[in-house]
Amino acid sequence: MKAIMYHYVRKFNKDLPNFRFLCVNEFKKQLDFFEKEYGFVSKNEWDNYIKGHGMKNGKGKIILTFDDAINDSYDYIFPELIKRKLWGIFYIPTQPYIYHTLLDIHKIHLLCGAFDGQKLMECLSKLLTDEMMSEIKKKNFQNETYTKQKNDFGVTEFKRVLNYFIPYNYRESMINEIALQLNYVFNINNFYISPSNLVKMKQEGMIIGAHSINHIMMSELTRDEQYVQINDSFEYIEKIKCVTHKTYCHPFGGFHSFNKNTIDLLSKANVAYSFNVESRDIEENDINKSRHSLPRFDCNEFSHGQAT
Numbered sequence: 001m002k003a004i005m006y007h008y009v010r011k012f013n014k015d016l017p018n019f020r021f022l023c024v025n026e027f028k029k030q031l032d033f034f035e036k037e038y039g040f041v042s043k044n045e046w047d048n049y050i051k052g053h054g055m056k057n058g059k060g061k062i063i064l065t066f067d068d069a070i071n072d073s074y075d076y077i078f079p080e081l082i083k084r085k086l087w088g089i090f091y092i093p094t095q096p097y098i099y100h101t102l103l104d105i106h107k108i109h110l111l112c113g114a115f116d117g118q119k120l121m122e123c124l125s126k127l128l129t130d131e132m133m134s135e136i137k138k139k140n141f142q143n144e145t146y147t148k149q150k151n152d153f154g155v156t157e158f159k160r161v162l163n164y165f166i167p168y169n170y171r172e173s174m175i176n177e178i179a180l181q182l183n184y185v186f187n188i189n190n191f192y193i194s195p196s197n198l199v200k201m202k203q204e205g206m207i208i209g210a211h212s213i214n215h216i217m218m219s220e221l222t223r224d225e226q227y228v229q230i231n232d233s234f235e236y237i238e239k240i241k242c243v244t245h246k247t248y249c250h251p252f253g254g255f256h257s258f259n260k261n262t263i264d265l266l267s268k269a270n271v272a273y274s275f276n277v278e279s280r281d282i283e284e285n286d287i288n289k290s291r292h293s294l295p296r297f298d299c300n301e302f303s304h305g306q307a308t
């Protein structure tokens, strides 16, 4: 089986000229391509696999996953899946629902969409101090991040510094300060799928999973902090009655983004399985050996998956 990961699937918006997204038409073409080349894993086949009953007819087929609760998933992806009688797993960070604020990671995407990389790096450089730059983190993450993305000049650096290098206590205020300097106002309206639409999606056969509270690098947190991120996010999804079975997806993804504590807490919370980002097929034995780091490909590794 191949699990595929998607983020933004949308149409061009002139207010965000540099925004990176997969065009709706390309998404449809990619579904056609998958159908023809591999076929899709049925819900029954997936259920059997996660219960440890093997892959049987699911072998080699595709499973679709969509991260971050972006409203695109409701506007463009959900109707397309319904039309094709497909299903998908949607991973939801819960901060936007509980605190009604945009996640830092999405503020960063919006800034990168509205301005060019050079301008963003100029603003950021003015705010950086030596104390903020942790050299250790730099070494750990430099070669493991954004390896599958082709970004414009400055954008990779901008994202890397804000997502990985800056201590969390500085990050939000720095992002807000940059937006202020550039006269950019963040707007949360219609950015995320509404709770009632999440319910609708669940009722129509989609699976809703947890993706932490605020999309933070779990490997940077203490065990207790991770406990809150995992358990509170499931609690919200349970509260709005969107749980089919408990499934989780590591924020950012990659083996640097979580640790032993994360895996242990997911097991103790009786989570059925969790997705990582790793470019390989899900093998027969992964569900027994590494149930909380199932591999997923980025959609951009296949035909029609390139962002514009």
Ligand SMILES: [Zn+2]
Pocket: 067, 068, 211, 215, 250, 251, 252
């Ligand atoms: Zn995510």
